[in-house]
Amino acid sequence: MPALLEICGLTAGLQSRRAITPVVSNVDLDVQPGEILGVVGESGCGKSTLAAAIMRLLVTPQVLQSGSATLRIDDDKAYDLLNLSENDLRQLRWRHLSYIPQGSMNSLNPVLRVERQMTDALLQRGLSKKEASDRAIAALELVSLEARLLDSYPHELSGGMRQRVIIAAAVSMHPTLIVADEITTALDVVTQRQILQELAAIRDELGATIIIITHDMGVVAQIADRVAVMYAGEIVEVGSVSDIFQQPLHPYSQGLIASIPRESGQRVEGLPGEAPSPWNYPAGCRFHPRCPKVFGRCREHAPASQPQGPDRWVACHLYDQETASDD
């Protein structure tokens, strides 16, 4: 099956007066139709920048430098999101592309009722008032909220309910692709579980494809089908959720999983060192200063992402085809 979204060589950075500092470098990633793909990484690894770049919502000083992101919909139509005109892009947004940015539950307008905010975009799409309102009610049902809520103001809702309203608004047009950035970070665990399970149900009911961006390995383990691990602006490993958790290949993924605190009796060690910022990404493999398995080649050459079995990619010299005998 061809990928729903095919990201190739996406590079985005921060523009200063003199130069552009790359934040996300040369990302290649396929998103399969109907899957939930988890993008994980520590804060500052560029995962939110990647999401905003795909949605063409980078704001100065963030700039897109190169790459393509091909969205295939309705069997034969393909659109390169990164090179589409604003006008064409507007046709895709909401109908095919939905974005739930970090902290968006706090972006509801406090002086407007929920209905007005949910139907705004629907009316823009040419729906009648009645149709828009019906769609909004159907969308609220998807996230277990009652139609009555349309008459409330945001301050009357709890944090979890506001987040649900945002998700409902995002899915009201039954989008093909939903990008959800840290949607449960500010919520307690019970609400988090409800919302993640509702998101999975939306995938099942609407056949949507979801990219979920998070720093929380627990969230990924619970709902993702596949996982992309990001470090210092690059994707270092991609694989199925069971592969990534049971047999992580990249030393960074291994460290990330080994450092999850579990039972009290088993002591786990954190990852030594600190993640670099875009201004001082190291040469060679960007993980090499913290890597327990570092060797000569890592310090000079950046590893390319290579396939390791079906649907498994890793960017690490440990898995180079020819053995590391030359070092």
Added chain:
Amino acid sequence: MTDLLLVENLQQIFGGKNRTHAVDDVSFRIPKEPTIVSMVGESGSGKSTIARIILGLLRPTAGRVLYEGVDIFTGDRAWNREFRAAVQAVFQDPYSVYNPVYKAERVLKIVIRKFGLAKSKAEAQARMEEALQAVDLRPEEVLGRHPHQLSGGQRQRLMLARVYLMRPRLIIADEPVSMIDAGMRASFLNILKDFRDEQGISTLFITHDLSTAMYLGGEIIVLYQGRIMERGRTRDVMHDPLHPYARLLISSIPTPDPQQRWEEALSPNRFEEASHSLPTGRERCLFSDRCPDVMDRCLQARPNLGAPDLADSHPPDREVACFLYQ
């Protein structure tokens, strides 16, 4: 033997007209033996308010906090000084506790000066380096740097180095790992365990993240809307929660293992949207509106915290506030 810390019937009510019961009749103790007590609950459950009261930053509406048998709000100056040295705080935000103008090590230097911990400059330097090593920081990666040049994890560990200099009896840590990266969390928690085992320092660890509480072990207190719902040894409570709220909370932890996924979908809170039909007042079980096992009694009186009445023997030192067990 008196306890290290005894919290008795603590109550904190905020506001005039719309009174908020932030803390409602909370009692617990931290023994003299070094231990880690985790206090968990969602936002608004009163856990930070309790921390602020214990630190002496807030006077409770009612109830007492006794440190080694002495009410912390009645001590004289000398006693207060001793108390402030013996009970140390680590807060959530590793960014706002530093003055950005000064070098990061100033937080250590002030402690050394104010509490007269070193006689000479060389001794002060040696003290600082020892403290940094105790929290897995290399002196050269911290000394001489400004706060913005350090990561959240480094800054938070530097606060622990400051605590280490003081060698307190008790650390009150309010959500100390929620703003630091996953890879660094384990190191921070390990330091707290080492402090307990090697230095005899106890910690009251306040968190909304149950997996960190599980890793720390010790004891756990589950709060809900300002009341204690259940307490006991962390291992016992995590593996066999009794209170329906504790069961809901623990079953909702996103376990970082794709083989152990949540099974059935959680039904939305039955009363969440219908705020007007909610049972009101506080003379009831506060969880009754969300509880799957709710009974008539639960709406009529408040269940007291007590040892559960179970058919088989229950683990020692376990208490639950639920009519199912009374």
